[in-house]
Amino acid sequence: MIELKNIEKVFDDTVVLKNINVTFKKGEVTVIIGPSGSGKSTLLRTINWLEKPTQGDVYFEKERVQNQASSLETLRTQATMVFQAFHLFNHLTVLKNCTLGPIKVLKQARHVAEAYALEQLKKVGMDAYKDRLVNTLSGGQKQRVAIARALTMAPKVILFDEPTSALDIEMVQEVVETIKHVASEGLTMVLVTHEIELAKAIADRVIFMDQGEIVEDRKNTDIFTQPKMERTKQFLQKITH
Amino acid sequence: MFLASFFSNIVTMFQNNYDLFFYGLRMTLILAFVGTGVGLLIALVLAYVKVQEITTSQRFKAFLQRILQGFAYGYVGFFRGTPMIVQAMLFYYGMQRMGFDIRVLTAGLIVVSLNTAAYLTEVIRSGLNSLDKGQKEAGLSLGLSMRQVYILILYPQALKNMIPAIGNELVVNIKDTAVLSVIGVSELFYMGRRVGSASYLFTEAFIIVSVMYLVIVSIAMTMLHRLGNGNPRKRERVMP
Numbered sequence A: 001m002i003e004l005k006n007i008e009k010v011f012d013d014t015v016v017l018k019n020i021n022v023t024f025k026k027g028e029v030t031v032i033i034g035p036s037g038s039g040k041s042t043l044l045r046t047i048n049w050l051e052k053p054t055q056g057d058v059y060f061e062k063e064r065v066q067n068q069a070s071s072l073e074t075l076r077t078q079a080t081m082v083f084q085a086f087h088l089f090n091h092l093t094v095l096k097n098c099t100l101g102p103i104k105v106l107k108q109a110r111h112v113a114e115a116y117a118l119e120q121l122k123k124v125g126m127d128a129y130k131d132r133l134v135n136t137l138s139g140g141q142k143q144r145v146a147i148a149r150a151l152t153m154a155p156k157v158i159l160f161d162e163p164t165s166a167l168d169i170e171m172v173q174e175v176v177e178t179i180k181h182v183a184s185e186g187l188t189m190v191l192v193t194h195e196i197e198l199a200k201a202i203a204d205r206v207i208f209m210d211q212g213e214i215v216e217d218r219k220n221t222d223i224f225t226q227p228k229m230e231r232t233k234q235f236l237q238k239i240t241h
Numbered sequence B: 001m002f003l004a005s006f007f008s009n010i011v012t013m014f015q016n017n018y019d020l021f022f023y024g025l026r027m028t029l030i031l032a033f034v035g036t037g038v039g040l041l042i043a044l045v046l047a048y049v050k051v052q053e054i055t056t057s058q059r060f061k062a063f064l065q066r067i068l069q070g071f072a073y074g075y076v077g078f079f080r081g082t083p084m085i086v087q088a089m090l091f092y093y094g095m096q097r098m099g100f101d102i103r104v105l106t107a108g109l110i111v112v113s114l115n116t117a118a119y120l121t122e123v124i125r126s127g128l129n130s131l132d133k134g135q136k137e138a139g140l141s142l143g144l145s146m147r148q149v150y151i152l153i154l155y156p157q158a159l160k161n162m163i164p165a166i167g168n169e170l171v172v173n174i175k176d177t178a179v180l181s182v183i184g185v186s187e188l189f190y191m192g193r194r195v196g197s198a199s200y201l202f203t204e205a206f207i208i209v210s211v212m213y214l215v216i217v218s219i220a221m222t223m224l225h226r227l228g229n230g231n232p233r234k235r236e237r238v239m240p
């Protein structure tokens, strides 16, 4: 469904991604792990072109993504992103956050968009808060709304960038449960996380990145029990202690 | 004795010429409000042009963006780098020279709008830059176009923070449109001079003019203060 071919990304003079060749299949939940600064976010952001690759191509359903507005807008409606810091629209209510995309991009009628948004808010347990301004919510609640917002676009894939890292510890679990619930519905997901418990619960595949490269790419969650590469072993030891 | 006759001069002058003074005041207010409003609209467009990063791979589009950006920079540089009194002369006589028989009020409105636009462009630009860049990315990642991101997400948030700065621009315009008298716009300053020169009582005339400016600026500032902080009394109480 998504293919990255020979992707390289250079910021100023530092190479952040190099030689990235990877395909994400429909219905697959891929978890990306790796040390801070290894390029996980950049890789994820390259998929929906929030970062433009310096070299290489992105293919979405066999179509090469072009660096022009129309191509990118189409791509992004189908591959939407959930951010570490939520980035809910501060001036809008919970419900309006969830209907903006469907109404303005998918051209849905307001009542259709609202009905579908409420369904998604219910799924993440936030339907009771639909009229609240988003900056009155807790971090965990914000992230659940952000997940609902992504779902309202009925995207083909959701990209999660460390969705629990900005949360206070007692709120991590509610978001983890929400993501598990979404994953159980068969949506294609690519998720960067440090939550090993979450990774183990939902991953069909785990990729370990280090210094801008994909070091290990494994089916299931075997990587946690039998890492093949030395760098993976060292990383896993560090984070489990 | 001297003071008494001085004050009675002022009162008499006002009684005899209040229609002229109020006409001038009305012109001043029209110039200030229209200038700020139209200037704001122009500034929204100019700021949008200015903050765009050129990322598209379409050559022609990128070229066009660069031209527009160059224009926006030149525009802001010119209007902030020259006095409005000079801009007024240049515009009014420039139009005449090119054969346009433009009314002085129209010329005045255009000049104050164009001038305000330059200052507000910078205000809006910094308002946009102060927003978290995640807001833009979140909008884009829903598939919104760049223009939609600005209109639906960034401007509404930035404008709320900018109300005090826009109000400030309005107050500046109430005062600074006095320079438009140079091309003959009959605003408050112009009327003061006219009434003063009819009787050679310039001091009295400009005391009246000063009081009128002061009153109107105070009203504008009070209104803006309310708009900015909800209830102004509450705010005063927490001030030291």
Ligand SMILES: Nc1ncnc2c1ncn2[C@@H]1O[C@H](COP(=O)(O)OP(=O)(O)OP(=O)(O)O)[C@@H](O)[C@H]1O
Pocket (backbone or CB within 6 Å): A011, A012, A016, A034, A035, A036, A037, A038, A039, A040, A041, A042, A043
């Ligand atoms: N906009 C940018 N400009 C310059 N350098 C950047 C930019 N974004 C990321 N980098 C650099 O690219 C490298 C990879 O960053 P990235 O955010 O992808 O890492 P990460 O694996 O997501 O790390 P973390 O776990 O801390 O989120 C880092 O060295 C970072 O400093």
Ligand SMILES: [Mg+2]
Pocket (backbone or CB within 6 Å): A040, A041, A042, A161, A162
């Ligand atoms: Mg990251």
